[in-house]
Amino acid sequence: xxxxxxxxxxxxxxxxxxxxxxxxxxxxxxxxxxxQRLEAVDPDAxxxxxxxxxxxxxxxxxxxxxxxxxGSITPEALADERLRSLDWWGPAAMMHxxxxxxxxxxxxxxxVAGLQTAAGLRDRLGPPPPATVPPRGSxxxxxxxxxxETDILLQSRSTCRNFDRERSLSKDTLVRMLQxxxxxxxxxxxxxxxxxxxxNAPSAGGLHPxxxxxxxxxxxGITPGLYHYHPLDHALTRLEDQxxxxxxxxxKICAGQxxxxxxxxxxxxxxxxxxxxxxxxxxxxxxxxxxxxxxHLSQLLLTCATEQGLGAFVTAAxxxxxxxxxxxxxxxxxxxxxxxxxxxxxxxxxxxxFDPVERVWERVP
Numbered sequence: 051x052x053x054x055x056x057x058x059x060x061x062x063x064x065x066x067x068x069x070x071x072x073x074x075x076x077x078x079x080x081x082x083x084x085x086q087r088l089e090a091v092d093p094d095a096x097x098x099x100x101x102x103x104x105x106x107x108x109x110x111x112x113x114x115x116x117x118x119x120x121g122s123i124t125p126e127a128l129a130d131e132r133l134r135s136l137d138w139w140g141p142a143a144m145m146h147x148x149x150x151x152x153x154x155x156x157x158x159x160x161x162v163a164g165l166q167t168a169a170g171l172r173d174r175l176g177p178p179p180p181a182t183v184p185p186r187g188s189x190x191x192x193x194x195x196x197x198x199e200t201d202i203l204l205q206s207r208s209t210c211r212n213f214d215r216e217r218s219l220s221k222d223t224l225v226r227m228l229q230x231x232x233x234x235x236x237x238x239x240x241x242x243x244x245x246x247x248x249x250n251a252p253s254a255g256g257l258h259p260x261x262x263x264x265x266x267x268x269x270x271g272i273t274p275g276l277y278h279y280h281p282l283d284h285a286l287t288r289l290e291d292q293x294x295x296x297x298x299x300x301x302k303i304c305a306g307q308x309x310x311x312x313x314x315x316x317x318x319x320x321x322x323x324x325x326x327x328x329x330x331x332x333x334x335x336x337x338x339x340x341x342x343x344x345x346h347l348s349q350l351l352l353t354c355a356t357e358q359g360l361g362a363f364v365t366a367a368x369x370x371x372x373x374x375x376x377x378x379x380x381x382x383x384x385x386x387x388x389x390x391x392x393x394x395x396x397x398x399x400x401x402x403x404f405d406p407v408e409r410v411w412e413r414v415p
Contacts, residue, residue, distance in 0.1 A: 069116055072138070072147035072382060073129040078114045083107050088116060096120045133382055137327035142337035146385055152371035155306030167402055206409040207352055210361025211309035212396035218268045219314040219393055223358055227315075227392065231351045232262045234281040247281065251346040254339035259325035260347055261384070263289075263377055265300055265316040268393065276376065289377065299376065303389055305367045309401040313363070314393030317351065318373055319344045321385045344387045351390045361395035364388055 054060040067085060068077040080088070087107035091097065099105065111117035115126025133143065165171055171178075197205075236248035247258045262279040264286070266272050276289040301311040303318070310316075321340045330336035348364040355362035370386040373379075379386070395410070405411050 069114075070144060070148065071116060072143040073126060073133045074115055078116060080111075080114075080116070081107075084110055084116075087111060091117055136323055136383060137331040138323070138382070139332050139334050139336060142334070143382065146337065147382065150370035150374075150381055150386075151305060151367075152369055153302075154367075154369055156367045157301075157306035157308050168404075202409075203357055204353070205407050207356045207362075208403055208405040208410045209363045210313075210391075210393075210395050211363070211401040211403050212399050213312040213314065213361060213391075214394040214396045215268065215312050217394045218270050219360075221269060221271045223360070224266075224269050224272070224315060226358065227351070227354055228262070228279055228286075229284060230354045231347060232279055232281050233284050237282070249281065251343075251350045253343050253346070254326065255329045257325050257329060258343070259322045259340060260343050260387075261320045261322060262347075263318040263320055265303065265318070266314075267300060267312075267316075268314040302369055302372050303376075304365055305369050307365065307367060310363055310365060310389075310391055312393075313361075313391030315391060317390040317392075318377070318386055319347060319388045319390065320377070320379065321387050323383060323385060340385075341387060348388055348390050351392065355392040360392045362390065362392040364390045 051060070066079050067082070069080045069085075069088070070077050084107045087105075088111055091111075099108065108117060112119060115124065115130075118124075118127045118130055165174060230250060232249070234247045234249060238246040238248075240246070246256050248256075249258055253259070258281075262281075264277040264279060265275075266277060267274050272286075273288070277286045278289060279286055300313070300316060301308060303316060304310040321344065323336075323340065326336050326340050326343075327333075330339065352362045352364060366388050368386065368389050370381060373386045373389075374381045374384075377386075399411055403411065
């Protein structure tokens with residue numbers, strides 16, 4: 051208060067450095083001296099502790115798990131050993147670890163900020179960069195071909211934000227979607243311990259590391275709950291201790307986006323990093339390839355849902371840590387990267403959808 055009376059802001063500001071390590075649960079505040087001591091430690095080879103006096107900085111680093119002692123069985127040491135065994139490229143591991151959400155409600159945040167519509171985005175953020183890159187070089191005009199069935203199908207895809215909660219999805223439709231989007235269409239068995247899959251979507255190295263977990267809400271003949279889809283057996287396994295599934299979980303999964311919580315089926319796309327890292331060990335492109343894998347599958351799902359006359363969506367605004375807890379996953383071994391959903395579209399557009407070609411919603415004069 052005295053600072054305010056003296057004409058100041060009343061705020062006290064201090065600078066702090068934090069060390070980030072994907073084997074630790076949270077960032078660790080460190081001093082300049084601790085950083086300098088840490089710099090002298092080899093990240094891969096064991097080093098003898100220097101003799102003479104008490105090494106205060108080293109003791110602090112050991113206490114926080116930023117430096118490990120050989121033979122240690124502390125939780126931090128075990129976590130570091132496990133993470134190293136997963137063959138992550140260090141910067142990718144850090145990016146994945148840092149970008150996971152927990153308990154976020156992006157729906158409320160967007161509403162408060164006025165960013166739920168294109169007009170709101172423009173008003174708050176100013177005009178976006180140009181929609182296209184300005185042409186360079188000589189120009190060749192191309193003919194506009196007549197639309198065929200494939201063109202019409204692709205143009206009919208529009209992210210659905212209005213699902214019909216009063217109408218359930220047939221089991222046959224769910225089966226068709228799972229078979230087309232995630233089922234194995236062929237296998238190559240090199241040996242009893244080495245099987246490779248063929249699916250309707252491409253995958254780097256033919257590894258197909260992405261698993262599909264489902265939150266089923268409104269499907270005929272299937273009890274609502276969390277399930278895992280098996281692409282080889284073409285079967286669903288219901289997860290244990292998940293008998294009570296409510297809209298609260300569906301909303302939490304999608305970080306509070308209410309327009310996605312009514313989807314008849316939510317598909318959680320989970321990457322098994324070990325499957326990809328088996329070939330791409332400590333590889334700078336491995337994480338990018340896994341993200342592309344999820345993109346291929348989500349695009350296939352949206353196209354197949356459109357062909358079935360369903361609404362669909364894909365979002366990366368998700369609470370990964372909450373999903374991992376619900377599915378009992380370790381986020382650095384099996385990472386949640388995106389959530390898709392599909393179901394019957396509502397007859398009324400209560401939440402704005404982007405459909406400029408009017409394939410879904412005709413404009414009212």
